[in-house]
Amino acid sequence: MSEATPLLEVLDVTVTYDAGRGRRVHAVSGASFRLLPGEALGLVGESGCGKSSLARAVLQLPPPDRGKVRFAGEDLGRLSGERLRRLRPRMQMIFQDSLASLNPRRKVGESVCDPLAIMGEGDRKERRSRAKEMLATVGLDPEATFHRRPHQLSGGQCQRACIARALISKPELLVCDEPVSSLDVSVQAQILNLLERMRALFKLSMLFISHDLAVVKNVSDRIAVMYSGKLREIAPSSELYGKPAHPYTALLLSAVTSPSLPSFFESRDSESAGGEPPSLFAPPAGCPFHSRCPGKREICLEAEPPMRVVEPGREVACHFPLHTKKTPE
Amino acid sequence: MDLRNLKAPPGSGSDPPLERYDSGGSPKLRIHLLGTDTMGRDLLSRLLHGSRISVVVGLASVAAGATLGLMAGLPAGYYRGRFDTVVVFAMDTILAFPAIVLLIGVIFHLGPTLANLIAVIGLVTFPGFCRTARANTLAYARREFVQAAKMMGRRDAGILIREILPNVFMPVLVFALLVVGRVIVLEGAMSFLGLSVPPPTPSWGGMIAEGREVLGEAPHVSLIPAFVMFLTVYSVNLLGDGLRHRIYRGDRQL
């Protein structure tokens, strides 16, 4: 991989929430990764693992408790309110619930105009025509869709409108938080293809969050796996699939069935690592996955494994990663 | 669906209302469609003029209460924190007083003028509006479109006014229509007690009060204004219901 300047650098970010009665939820702990220009990084993990919190912290909404986020070289945490606001058109986000992402009281077309209106670009006529252009680019009928209200559109159409709105300001970074999870399978394929076309057209860098491994692999160059608020593995997509290094990744892969693979009942029982992630209130000592890990040793209960580069382009946080040169003693 | 109460526009007839006495010696024939009150004044024209008071007080105090409620409720629901605590405290304090008691106390002290009446009734309606505004703001502020607005770089003020207010406005409007009905009754109670605008200005409550003495012989003097008040409040409520159906049907098509 060329040593280009990363577009996005996330360094040791920690996000906590106040859960009442003096307790804090550690949604994200010490996450670090980078994103190169034009690259798509997938962020995968199950519910509650912190992937959405991490994405929002990257966009400073709200800013993380600790750690640094650098976008295009600028430390976002250090910027004044106004400077940060000016930077916003360059990093946009689309959400899982596309219907809720649009103001129910406004016409869809006007919502798409919003990013331009807020930044004071162009006059009303120009904004409208750019919005209509964008609607057509994402596959919607501009004249018909512009004047509709969100509840009159289907799920897929809403998501297309949200994509139009996100891209109208020509951002460099697009964060997608489970954008297809609540869509039907046939519509899912349409939206994934649309995102792919937009990525090429706008030369976007993407941070794509999903719990669906197959979808993430389709979209991403590299994939980061998250568990209990911490990043556990980052690797190029094909390698992650073929040779997962972290036991949790292996567990995720084994739980995914696919019509092209044989029925998983024949081969799976060995991988059953039943259980749930540890509480996020008081993260236990040692590796957070140790209670479910078939390969655990003593050190796993005591010391938390740091993220280490095990091969060029691959990082894992495990004392005994699989499939790599560092095998268990 | 919507019942329109057929009311003569306020200000019909002469202004101020002329007292027509059946004084002896006047040969002119008067037609009293609804009869007369204890002093021989035409009920119908008094009703029409009295409606002015009810309508003015109803609309003005509700407008005042709603505006205050929005101004307090929106930021309270959006920012939470200390401002929210103060607002909730104010709401609870006002709510602690039964409306009538508060009204009687204040009006007795300050004097029964239209302005005072509007101000105090407005204050009494404030907690309801504030609660409606705040609750709706809490619900909408959490939705993704607010996050999306922040992501586009909208400032907080812009979000409150352009994103949240248009959504909160409708529920508040529906609530306002229901409150108008209640305020009309409240004003009626105040004028019944003689604490609203003083006579000879007619008001429905006052007319009801006047008819008390002759309830046995001429019940129409009290009952007709009471019935008119009932009709007005009822139709306003229906209006509110109809409006609620219209807007929530749109919202529910998910």
Add this chain to the structure above:
Amino acid sequence: MKSAAHPPLLSVSRLSVHLPTEEGWVRTVDGVSFTLDHGRTLAVVGESGCGKSMLCRAIPRLLPFRARTDQESRILFEGRELGVMKERALNAIRGREIGMIFQDPMTSLNPVLKVGIQIGESLEHHLNLGRRQALARAAKLLKETGVDSPEQRMSHYPHQLSGGQRQRAAIAMALACAPKLLIADEPTTALDVTVQAEILRLLNRRRVQGNMAMIFVSHDLSVAAGLAHEIAVMYAGKFVEMAPAPKFFERARHPYARALLDSVPRPRDPPHTILKEIGGQPPSPMDSHPGCPFAPRCPRARSRCPEEEPPLKSHEEENHQYACWNPVPRNGRGS
């Protein structure tokens, strides 16, 4: 899939469900017919609006108040016609012989009752167990579904459990009286992948142990792949293809079924592969027009398709049925 000796456990014939809406009556299930033997699993696959949830509710006669079925619809459970049974008789069957799991466990679990009591309820009612016995059995059931510390969980309320635990409790409830037929409407859709895998394993285990038949509804083909003997694809209220699972995945003939299979991202494909799309969107039950319901979106549509509706029937092979005038060729792929 008929075994020669036994009659089928469930036989559904020409089932149609009509719902009144503001725009008039709408047919959400349209002439569905199939049979299910003891111990077999039928997966019904389809997208939103295809009618699969109504189909699930129609079988144990749990339709919404104003829904209606056709005169000619027949639902035969163990030879008995459910359509004409009185409510009392139906209640004896529901929970006892037919169990049901819904997608959202928060709606099948009563939020104000403790979990243990809810599971025990059907034991008390159907098997006439005393309260203490029922609770003991309920704890055992909960343990079998893989919930940790089952005795403690028994006295929790639904909101105190995680999504996976709640669904397991709902499963325990559905399986409490060892029903002969389990109807599961998207039971794992809202759950994490690892939890989903465990629950599917659990369901399969119980199926084998109790010779229990299962109707498993899902929009996720890969889940169906792991579990089903037979797959039925539903579109616009109709079954458009029905085949044994291995055959289905190898050689789906209906263009919609084939397109569904092709549109799912495959793990072995490299990143940035463009997926095969189906144009348009799933039809709403409101739009009904003559001819094949998939014709407007079908890449293989011919002139006959929008005019005449193709019947669901076997063609070359006895147990592989599909409804199409121009099916995907046996050896080829897609259009």
